[in-house]
Amino acid sequence: MPAKRKSTPAAAEHAPLQLEHFLPYRLSILSNTVSQAIADDYQSRFNISVTEWRVMAVLARYEGLSAREVAERTAMDKVAVSRALARLVAVGRVDRATHRTDKRRSVLNLTDAGWAIHDVVAPMARAREREVLAKLDAEERAWLNRILDKLQKAPETGSGKRGAGN
Amino acid sequence: MPAKRKSTPAAAEHAPLQLEHFLPYRLSILSNTVSQAIADDYQSRFNISVTEWRVMAVLARYEGLSAREVAERTAMDKVAVSRALARLVAVGRVDRATHRTDKRRSVLNLTDAGWAIHDVVAPMARAREREVLAKLDAEERAWLNRILDKLQKAPETGSGKRGAGN
DNA sequence: ACGTTATAGTTACAAATGAAACTAATTGCA
DNA sequence: TGCAATTAGTTTCATTTGTAACTATAACGT
Numbered sequence: 001m002p003a004k005r006k007s008t009p010a011a012a013e014h015a016p017l018q019l020e021h022f023l024p025y026r027l028s029i030l031s032n033t034v035s036q037a038i039a040d041d042y043q044s045r046f047n048i049s050v051t052e053w054r055v056m057a058v059l060a061r062y063e064g065l066s067a068r069e070v071a072e073r074t075a076m077d078k079v080a081v082s083r084a085l086a087r088l089v090a091v092g093r094v095d096r097a098t099h100r101t102d103k104r105r106s107v108l109n110l111t112d113a114g115w116a117i118h119d120v121v122a123p124m125a126r127a128r129e130r131e132v133l134a135k136l137d138a139e140e141r142a143w144l145n146r147i148l149d150k151l152q153k154a155p156e157t158g159s160g161k162r163g164a165g166n
Numbered sequence: 167m168p169a170k171r172k173s174t175p176a177a178a179e180h181a182p183l184q185l186e187h188f189l190p191y192r193l194s195i196l197s198n199t200v201s202q203a204i205a206d207d208y209q210s211r212f213n214i215s216v217t218e219w220r221v222m223a224v225l226a227r228y229e230g231l232s233a234r235e236v237a238e239r240t241a242m243d244k245v246a247v248s249r250a251l252a253r254l255v256a257v258g259r260v261d262r263a264t265h266r267t268d269k270r271r272s273v274l275n276l277t278d279a280g281w282a283i284h285d286v287v288a289p290m291a292r293a294r295e296r297e298v299l300a301k302l303d304a305e306e307r308a309w310l311n312r313i314l315d316k317l318q319k320a321p322e323t324g325s326g327k328r329g330a331g332n
Numbered sequence: 333a334c335g336t337t338a339t340a341g342t343t344a345c346a347a348a349t350g351a352a353a354c355t356a357a358t359t360g361c362a
Numbered sequence: 363t364g365c366a367a368t369t370a371g372t373t374t375c376a377t378t379t380g381t382a383a384c385t386a387t388a389a390c391g392t
Contacts, residue, residue, distance in 0.1 A: 014281060014285055016284070017288050019239065022295060023298060024291075024295065027196060027201075031196075034193060061182040066370075066371090077350080080350090082372060083349090083372090085371095104370040106370085122182060125190075135316050140316070143310075147306050147309065148196065151200075152192070153301070245381085248342060269386080270388070
């Protein structure tokens, strides 16, 4: 053991992680960068959060969903969905009715105002995605798709919590 | 326009996003799944957060950093680092001294207790990463690396906030 | 030397998030 | 029927996080 250890590139006996090559860390940075870039676009303009936008996005695709179904399709938990919906209904972007035969369930739809926002934000989001993907060539994009599919599959039998983290 | 619109796969005129094919969304899910899987390991056992772990990881690699340098290397903002350090110092996992010539700066190092935890957690984290990567073959892993490098480069000239989101 | 500006880090407050408890309606089944 | 167990959704409370303001020290320009 060296008597005097120099400051900067240290501590080899402990095999420290190199964060910059560590997959979870890199994914986290990338995911945040990309999501933020998109959110910056609409957050200021429409005062809408990522959570809210995701709810609107699924309601645009599937009309008349219940809150639970929204939660499933957004990979958010039901409390987060409940809160997002409360705000969206309050500002008149989503219409909430009660299911005819099951009075526990709500029946959710975008209002005209909701659609109007959707029709601005969705193309913006797509454009941003395109910008990001433009850094890759066609072959790389194909591999990325394939890799994401494989990584998302088979959540390794065990424990734990899942889900989107806005 | 159809007089009666069926409920489920709706609203084509509005070109809604398909979240499940939307890159930012997929990255977010994947990143959270992977980070959570690892965090589950150490969070319960050592009562340590992702933020704290990242700080410890860079201090393991570079001794004597200042808080600002830790922030740079973890891609976290300085407030988050300050808070993580406060806890780490409080529980005796990090030692904080003051820089000789610049009394604003702190000089941070893992304590023995900090190293002990590091030496358990780092191999666990690496093992989890290996589990995730085991879903890919060697070729896919190579592409993934290359793709992540390219995506992380050139944060598209513009605006915005960056950073890791624990 | 001295005031201005910049930098390191912390604190205070508001908003977002997560976990658990809770209400209400529905289902299953004895 | 009638009651225990489920399911949908909300509320409450504690914790976390983000933003801005703040303190202290150092650097810069004259």
